[in-house]
Amino acid sequence: MTEPMCRIDATAAAIDAMDQLAAEHGELVLHIPGGAEEAGTPMCFGAGELRVGARDVFLGTAHGVEVYEQASRPDAHFRAGWDAHLDVVPGRAPGFSLHPEDGMRFTIHDSRPADHRAGTGAEAAG
Incomplete structure (x- = not known):
């Protein structure tokens, strides 16, 4: 496994959701996804279901669960050294994602400054 790009913490609700799903589906x-409409909405799979x-x-990793991002747009993915935060919120997960519970989905966001999100070119090296 390669070195992680960032540190990911998880809320108690996200940890509970991952524990519940792992008890039912095994390793997660x-x-x-790389599309802008799903940005910040991770899909959850059994470990053997994602290539x-x-x-x-x-x-x-968040609570022992590996987290990946499709790098379809160079300016869209997380950068080395940033902190990311995993949680669960109301809503439907995209695609074939496992759902933490009915009507809930995972969400992830980073703590980078607003000027980095705006694509101003002031992004941190990494």
Whole structure:
């Protein structure tokens, strides 16, 4: 496994959701699709159900669960050294994602400054 891109913490609710899903489905993996409409909405799979590809970036682990992001847009993925925060919120997860509970989905966001999100070119090296 390669070095993680960032540190990922998880709320108590996200940890409970991952524990519940792991008890039912075994080892898990989270994957953030590359499309803008799903940005920040990781899909959850049983570890054997996701084929990690060459364009997937290993972000790190949250509560022992590997987290990847599809790097389809160079300015869209997390950068080395940033902190990311995993939680659960109301809503439907995209695609074939496992759902933490009915009407809930995982969400992830980072703590980078607003000027980095805006694509101003002031992004941190990494």
